[in-house]
Amino acid sequence: MTELYVFCDDHVVLTRRGRGRRPRLTDAELVTLAVAQALLGYHSEHRWIRFALVNLRGMFRYLPNQPGYHKRLKAAQPLLSKAIVMLAEQGPSWFDDVWMTDATPVPCGMSRETVKRSDLAGHAGYGYCASHSRFYWGLKLYLVCSGDGMPIMWCLANPKLGEREVVAALLEHNHHLIRDGQILLADKGFAGKEFKQLTEAMGLRLLRPDRKDETHTNGNLGGVRQWIESVNQTLKGQLDLEAHGGRTPAGVLTRIAQRLLAMAAGIWRNWNTGVISKRSLTAYDSQ
Template identity: 75%
Template sequence: MTNELDTLLTALYVLVDDHVVSPRVGRGRRPELTDSELITMAVAQVLQRYGSERRWIRHIHADPGWRVMFPAMLGQSGYHKRLKAAQPLLRKAILTVAACCPSWFDDLWITDATPVPCGMSRETVKRSDLAGHAGYGYCASHSRLYWGLKLYLVCAGDGMPIMWCLATPKLGEREVLEALLKDNQHLIRNGQTLLADKGFAGKAFKKLTETMGLHLLRPDRKDETYRNGNLGGVRQRIESVNQTLKGQLDLETHGGRTPHGVFTRVAQRLLAMATAIWHNWTTDQTSKRSLTAYDH
């Protein structure tokens, strides 16, 4: 464990313990591993690139440095169950970390959808617990079909997640983003600019965003008169955010096999990226989305 990672995890634990986790009430024995420690451990797992929970638990048991940080350790089964039950805390932690960053007040938000593959074989598709939730979609960046879900992400310019959801690729992108914006309308500030892909064109969708106080900015389609151009330089930001999730946080190899499992693993990765961005702001790093200091 590096000093930078130790500092990040300590700061995250304090923030989560103070502002995310509520004190347990009622009867019953309190768990030895607190919810704050559980969330901190979940972020550490992703930053250290341990896709397997079993390998992660074995690593903590074998490393004295990790055992000092997490003295009350669970087995793989207990860790898995506690983590799935902590989904509301993971969602709340992402928003809490985001609200602590200067980028929370950015006037420009960017949005896009990226594939989250969940299976590679026909047998997996037929037998998976994700049947009815996942579906076949087309990944334009790799020019291939995939079976799984789609991650819809609205984030600040530095990549800080603001809103997100998972949906089947069979649904239209405008339909899903419309539902996501409506569900999180309390986060939208009047006059906010939302940079989207040209696939979010349409008078109805534009009217909806204007009703919410959003200014929709997107590249021009080929059959339209010139308005904004292709916006290539700005659109590249969301592509780099997706690349961070895939290349450095292993989004496409999440290992989830159930709806709750996939949701938890995606939330882990979004919280890990949000924590790194927040800590880089706090320590005045030049690259706010750099994970180099925390991934080894």
């Protein structure tokens, strides 16, 4: 937590200028507190602040109550996203030639009454999760990451939108991060002439499994595709992606960013300390 705070204070958070009272909890301290919450598995902000008030008072000059923490955290979503990219740039995997992309469900409701009353209406929708053979109501997380799982680009979208259209928009929005000759590993759902032309225009080389009606080019890429599946499993199994608890668009976006940042921070520190499994978070999920 101390290393992350120093990094955020030096490289992520901009110096506040102008008039006005300075917040008692700084932005760097807020980011550190948010990452610690995700790594320790506290889904409830009430329980997390209660734990922090008892156990973390010596690390922070000031700890807000739950409403204040919730308000600050929801407004800090752009800061969390910036911290993800800054941490990614510090790791050796940032210079890898291969990036991976995939989508995973983010359920936001389990009942029909929730669907009708939720503030996510108009943003979320019904989708199908093939890995669990079930339908769900919520959003889809699209992630572009390096081979060790370090997040590079990400977004949330309605599951009814086409995967190629969403990833194309994600790549266009973050075109400044793409290097010429970069390989993008995707699944067979990203087949299509238009998508291939788009990636080639950006300097990307698309690598995906062959479809049954195509001539042999890359094969099934089964072993390599397990990389991105294991990244999604880390988000779901260790960081409780599906238990985010968000009930508004801003709330869901912030909680997903919080979990991605926690994974990025764990990978960043594992590189610094020489841990063999860069995405292992077991050293950080105990109290």
